Amino acid sequence: MHSEEVETKPLGFWRRLWRDAFAPISDSEGFYRHRTLVRLTHWINALAILFLLGSGLNIFNAHPRLYWGKYGADADQPFFSLGAFDVPGGTVGITQIGPWHFHTTGVLGWSKVDGEFQARGWPDWITIPSFQDLADARHWHFLFAWVLALNGLAYVVYSLWARHIQKDIWPTRADIRAIPRSILDHIKLKHPSGDAARRYNVLQKFAYLGVILLITLMVLTGLTMSPGFDAFFPWLLDLFGGRQSARSIHFICASLIVLFVAVHLIEVVLAGPVNEVRSMLTGRYRIPKDHP
């Protein structure tokens, strides 16, 4: 065996995680941070969002244009579009945002599938399935839409009942007063230690509340795109300013969720990936020692 080697070398992330996953953490060293249902719904949510983003971009490719208002089709002006245009010397992918046009050949609008260029909004490496098929993408999307909605409902109901949202996530007055300091801490990449590490910081609280709101908006704007659902809850159309606006808000909220996930993952790495990931697997979180 190579046990000596293992002892002397710093262990990689996965091996440390495997070793430390269930290592006993005394109450003075750490605490039970995430309850089972919160952990479970977190990972189901992560998987659902991955599939919804991938299949959503495949669906988007069927009509890669976004509009504001009640209607919107080829003859109407989009505020965002991905297109392929023939120019002297070939075809280019163009991303349009309002009055601005960007060349995005190879990635957006015009990209390679199996070595051949194709007109497609988002490239094949980001969509689910990778090939362009609206029917198949819709199947994946609605499967995980149900997962997202039911899982999210379970999380919200449980978290309100267990007072997780009220106690752990809802900002206190002291939190609000601490916003400037928290912004400064984030800029300096300073993470809390000692007792402060037992609580979420205020920006973290806003981020979690924000992503709960974003997922709620995703579900509601998604339902607003359903012609059947609109007949039962027509106020949704008024809430979002029409079906095409709802479709655009759906896309914008999805983009903001991607932004959240990016920041979330960066923070996990900065705050100590083994400890953070372990706490979301087993619930136990080791409090970082007060460091100089």
Place this chain on the structure above:
Amino acid sequence: MAGAKDISRRIAIAGGFAGAGWLVANATGLTEKQSLDHVFKAVEDWTKIAQRTLDYPHRLAREYSPSDISPVFKPNGTFNPGTDEYNAHAAKNFADWRLTVDGLVENPLSLSLADIMRLPRRTQITRHDCVEGWSAIGQWTGVPLGLILKAAALKPNARYAVLHCADNLTGEPAKGGEQSPGQYYESIDLVDAFHPQTLIAYALNGKRLDVAHGAPLRLRVERQLGYKQAKYVERIEITDSFAAIAGGRGGYWEDRGYEWYAGI
């Protein structure tokens, strides 16, 4: 040392992640092999059950005001059936076009366009939502399909209205290898067939339907997506099952993988 309970927890967690990773890595392959089609069919059924549960009492699709009408109503699918027979009808402004209603009915019907235009009509400004994502708002005039079906008197075992169309959309392969004929058709159940906004429409925005929009007759089944709105309708077949028609899934696009229940 990790105890037996820890080992099994580790294995459960690692197994869960391995399974999820496998699903992500194989999503495209599973789609190609149609391995999950029964799961997707179940999801479609949940959606339909959920929507039908919410649809009580029967709700109307939103109707818009004239100022909401799209400047251009985008046509899609077939722009012109283009067959000799259809062209001959078009040349005579569809004066000899007939809509037949047959199958599980007591009184089979054969209605001319003039017959249909003499029946009580309904005009509605509704939104058309294409499965691709775009929407267009237009004003439709036509005869409620329920009136026609009442005149035909459905037999007790009637379950679906199958709309047979004059256009042939070739070129799109059917799912599962077997190539179903490219003749366009659609089907709806009796809940939608008798819905007050379900029309056999002959006018768009106050003018007789043009060829691109389905002249002379098309279906409007509000609360479902665009591909259900069959154009160039020449026959309504009342049946208890559509399994024996074309690809057996109840519509041209359904045979190509799209949901039969297109309320979402």
